[in-house]
Amino acid sequence: MEYFRNLEETLKDVAPSNILNFDETNLTDDPGSSKCIFRRGVKYPERVLNSTKGAISLMFSVTANGSLLPIYVVYKAENLYSEWIQGGPRGTMYNRTRSGWFDSFVFEDYFNTTIMDWAKSLPGKKVIICDNLSSHLNVSVIELCECHNIQFVFIPSSSTHITQPLDVAFFAPLKKVWRAILLKHKMENPNQTTLNKNHFPKLLHSLVDQVEIYSSKISKADSEPRGSTHSTQEKY
Template identity: 40%
Template structure:
């Protein structure tokens, strides 16, 4: 299959009561375009950086976008290599989210994304919205479970301590050879060499203050009016 080093980062944040903030997306780009922000999750914000990763500028904008400046933040560092037990979203939220995202990617790759090396940025908001709709029913319950199992809320250190591996439970892993069938090879060839056309929305550059994010709703009405004309 084709490969690409294009990066897109998504910030998810949630509270112990199960509330999840709208996602904050950072594209790897020098400029931001309207088509990259339209049709996505309600309230989602979009920004860009040269690496496609969060930096102090985009993180600062995320904080100011969701919280009033008078709120005091206290950052706590988790022990190294422990987020699978101590970070609430890692514990119970991201696994079902990644599973749903994988299915969305597979469906897209079998259709319009057959020849695409990566997801076009004007398609990403729609796919992310589809993802959030698929996890909506269990979203709050998973977040609450993550806070509970990580021992953060209700505060209970034994939740984590009880899940630490014991020496008697350690099993030496063995490597198994993987056999790829001819059918799989044919599917991969079909995905790579398909002639299915790949259309992209016309891009319109957004003029925005450096480091500031935008919200898709700012441009949705303008685009709909243009289409009617």
């Protein structure tokens, strides 16, 4: 209850456009199981479809009025190649880490680009609702928040399934659409043993185009008070 009281007080008189929720998720290389149709009489039906345990990390950032900020993609790799950043959604940012997940350096780059572009364009108080990523925060990020009137509301641990707006309203339908896109891609490219990073940006573009219908759900959920790195931006 303390979290909700704090959230309600912090969001008081703040415009929906000034309320932001971000969350890290991943898109896997496994389209999951699905129903298949086989000729009558086949005793041992089998669908051969390559898949791996690989995944690509993404940070989604959405305002309470349903605006999707540029997506930030992190590949698991030592280097970032130009072929991996072509054809994605407008403004998408790309980076890489050895683990394939966000670390403090990549998070700072994400904050300096995606978050600060949003914050600098708006007057008045800004509020960010997110998981308790204290390990990702540093002095530089905190100073930026103080300079640009940004406040954090940290979601209590072990409660994101009911209190994280993107988890509640967006990621489930997003991943359902992703599995369908990935399945189609794998059926059209049966010789690929894993998801080719050269193809990922275009698949991501298709995913974003198809999930725009869920923006109203994001808006509703967000408005309820309950080594070295390198980044590249793709514009077309």
